[in-house]
Amino acid sequence: EIHEQPTAVKTTITPRINEGMPDFSECGLDDEKLASYNNIYIVACGTAMHAGMVGKYVIEKLARTRVTVDMASEFRYRDPIVGKGDLVILISQSGETADTREALLISRKKGADTLAFVNVKGSSIAREADMVMYTHAGPEISVASTKAFTVQISMMYMFAFKLAYAKKVITEEECREYVHKLTQIPQLIEKTLTHDDEAQYAASRIMNAESLLYIGRGLDYALSMEGSLKLKEISYIHSEAYAAGELKHGPIALISEQTPVIAIATQSNIIGKTLSNISEVKSRGAKVVLMCSEDTVIKENVADYIIRIPQCDELLMPILAAVPLQLIAYYTAILRLFNLDETIASGIFDGVTYPWEVLPKIKDYIIELGNTLPTEEYDHPSENIWIAKSASVAPTAYINGPCIIGRNAEVRHCAFIRGNAIVGEGAVVGNST
């Protein structure tokens, strides 16, 4: 589904472009009506809510119209101030999420117009909204949403361009230019997907962490929330997203060399600020994976690892930035959850039991100790050290670095491991280790 995104985005935006301009006539929303709304609300859950956050930044920037984004589960229970003359946009892949559906019904009851961006045809939300625009991601089987997110963002862009033009904040020419840039995005997603090995490397750096922080500002903050959700949902590693500027108000205390940070910095007006936040977390020992555009000049040693995203209009960066974030979560999940020791120990990297073909690089990032176990000092703080299945680590061992302790291995009493460890099923870790 991650790899289906170029097609999904193309299929979603193409029918909504008429002679180079955004066209929402399929749901009966013309420029006059659109420009008349007093307030705009975007209500959704999970990933769809993050698409709404991206939408808020883009709509406010382009159309100079205030947008309130709400989690549907909060909106529905707090007697929201919404009514006639307002537009409530509901975003949902399935069209069946109970909280989003209830938010829709409440908004309608209060007299607001409702517009649904839904992926599943004929779903409850699609049927019950006043207006519906379908995203065309195709069936999304994975519970963790990926392609639905990028098509939802694409619709948010189309909406923002249309509203900005309807409100005469941008000219027809500018509107056409934005639409044109959006049509270039599918091939740039394609290009982003070719950087797959960078995501694999980043995954190998974070796979042992107990907790991670994602940071960014503005649109990059919205993406941080989505990156963090993806990681926790599929790899079961705790992570939090923080607006980078808020770090100093408390969460910086959590940062140590055991807490990797994924920083997203694609917006030139605030990149300097984010880079200074990165130096704060680095000074506390955190390892930093930085995501920025191809053209950004980053001085040496600012981050431990940089993932470059193809250059495009900065406003459209979130669609591209979403892709490596999804891949990082995916590969981290594979590394943590698959039965690594079984397959590596058997020496059949290309065996049928494990999809190594999708992880060509990861093998390079793991140091296999196998049966030649350290009896003395083994200093490798920035690699993943794999202790083989059923191996025994001597009491005198001193391992400085993150470890994967294989199934049924024995780490004998008083051995010293400095770094996070994934402990395989049945492994024994001795007293005072």
Ligand code: BG6
């Ligand atoms: C969650 C999923 O349960 O529901 C998320 O894990 C999804 O991936 C969210 O974004 C909302 O679902 P929907 O169908 O309303 O977009």
